[in-house]
Amino acid sequence: MDRRVLFATLILLAGGATGVGVALFAFVGIDDGAADSEIVWETDPVDGDDGSGAVVATADGDPLVVQSTVEDGERVIRATAVGDDVEWRAPLSSVATGDASGGDDGSDDGSGNASDDEATDVSGLVSGTLDGDEVVAFTTESGTLVVLDAADGSTRFTADLDGPGGIRPAIGDLTDDGRAEVAAVTTDGNVRAVDADGDAAFETALGEPVDRRPLIADFEDDSDDGGTDDAEEANGTPRGLAVVTAGEEGTVRLIDGEGETRWTTTPSVTPLSWNAVDTRDGPILALGGSSGTLETIELADGSGRYDVGLQDRPVDVGDADAGRVYVGGVGSVWAVDLLDGEVVWKQQYGGETRVNAPGIGNVSGDAGPGPVAVNREGGVLALNANGEAIARGDAGEAVVYAGPLFADATGDETDEVLVVTDDGRVVALDG
Template identity: 60%
Template sequence: MDRRVLFATLILFAGGAAGVGVATFAFVGLDDPTPDATVIWESDSADGDDGSGAATATVDGDTLVLQATLDDGERAVRAVEPGSGVVWTTPVTVGSAETNGTADGDTGPIDISALTTGSLGGDPVVALTTEPGTLVVLDAADGSERFAVDLGDTSGVAPAIGDPTDGTGDEPAAVVAAVTEAGSVIAVDAAGETVFETSVAGSVDRRPLVVNGDPDPDGRSDPVAGGIAVTTAGTDPGTVTLLDPAGDARWSVTPSVTATSWTAAATRRGPVLALGGTNGNLETLEAADGTARYEVGLQDLPVAVGGVDAGRVHVGGVGDVWAVDLLDGEVVWKQQYGGQTRVNAPGVGDVTGDGTPNVVTVNRGGDVLAMNRNGDGALRGGVPNVVYAGPLFADVSGDGVEEVIVVDEAGVVRVLDV
């Protein structure tokens, strides 16, 4: 038997023994009809950006990629329109010269968080926090500063933007929620005015999450309220706390896993928090009361929780990608590619144009794989550099189909298409 076929057979046998389906897309040497995607456009590099904190925003129907960068040696945010180039660059200033360095007195460029995009008052915005302790919100259209808020302590943790209410109101109540390392949680409205300020017990170094409420989960007419979730996960499990829109704690629990990544997701039985643990387990907590819905072992460690679609959460590991049912923790499928290279958090986008979202992954080696709902390969490609983040999406060609966007370790934005 050809040793490549033997290798594939052994892996398939191992996957079956573990009780999960294993797709065979990326075994080197196997015949594969999956279409190849190539780079159709790339930007200049962004000094000071390793690609891990980039985000997208839609402005007047066009997608912009927002990146943290350096401009004349100072920290800045730039907006790149894929297919065109840089449309604006805005320095990140935090007020006085004393606070224009890091918290320990260094006068070099300030450290900032990953970028978060969303909508405030109907306008697309990009938000970040600085290590000295300022929340900065910019208009995504032109980079102008919308407001800056003193957090009162060091931060550098990505903020969250969204509506933490139960979803029954006539108007959205979007807020920006930021945290400090000391455990303060500050939520501000579209004008930068404080909605609430509170604290949790412990250091916070993971981004908060806005949890959307569900007014009618599973048709039971017993609403599950939304809120803002904060975790103190560090070297041990820490706690997960859900705050209501006024900043009061709905519940606080100690999860089974120490979360390295997490996301909020809607299910027909109400919203959940999905936590990817350092031990390779995926745990979901009920937004209603913090109880565990399930915990499932995914073998690799740690695991990166990514995009959600059709009642499934998609998770990256070491050469592995999983689709896990959010209701019961069943591993719907498992895909293997890229050997022992770590897979970044998967994303979800319709990159094949058939109206069905694809699960798209990028590993640290720059290999790109899109999968259909069954976990079969739908598109593959790659970029030449190391990549630390999951994929982004935009219809760059204007054909109504999303292209895959990858930002590499040098801050180069590349667009891939078939």
């Protein structure tokens, strides 16, 4: 049962925050006027997917939910058309030889009879565009970067990472030349970026273990002479790859498009989640700590902007918009101002249930895009810019480890909230 609290205006002193003063924010309760979301589409469970690695990709303008599954003892990447059936399957054995051609084998549920332990492990998936083609990328535990065409699951290319993989890669334009690259890291600290053809863009070794996904992000040139290097002058905004290492003292570093380290810093939090976001004062990294603190780092030079204690338990950093980043914790969602760390509003729901990293979707044509949160028990809450609930629902009896995905499942030109459960079901709820 959702916790219902009265709307009140509170004064929050952000404990332990550096340079952050008193924040005035709205403490928002669940409103009985919120619409009840209904399940409009649901798939059968599949083996091998706990929901944390699924992604939405687009093929010919149509959304697909792409999952890593297990079928007959083998790892299989599977794409299901939103609101419809399985479009293609790519067995990892075929991917490894470059022979995967996708296609549906006629089986509706795609469930195998093997346990996850019998199949090769892979990372979470990421979708993006390479040379105008929508792709899906992942890394294998054995150390291969795999990029598939989203349209049919065929292998675009594979690349050896020279080390153990299993960490979600990143897709983005590292050099701002109009062509995206794919960047991947190994658990022992090797970094490799490849271009749209799979050719190496750069490689570097960090000498420290890595256990978090890398992020491709803009950064600003803060050189003393005010000049720019040739790549920046030719291509405009410089971009880099942010990487968290996990040595005795975890570090965050930014690697530029040439593979050189721009800066290294040691955050005060142990980051369990992070995101790269833009603000009016330049791009930053937002880190969600194991102790409940949100910390932000300037991408320009690695200096700290602020940190703010949200609760004394781990928090998950989600998406950002309109100068705010949305954060999930135990029983709460926060909207935090990206410039100064003030809590704009806090919404409680789900009692003591953990809330996954919030996403942003356009679930209501009237309210426009806004934050959506999913908790570990499958409860879904859509909010407006003021933190007021506009829709709520649940995915049935489920455990959910990931934030929401979004796609139009009904053809009404607004997003449905897609929840992928720990048994591999995909559930679409209307707004």
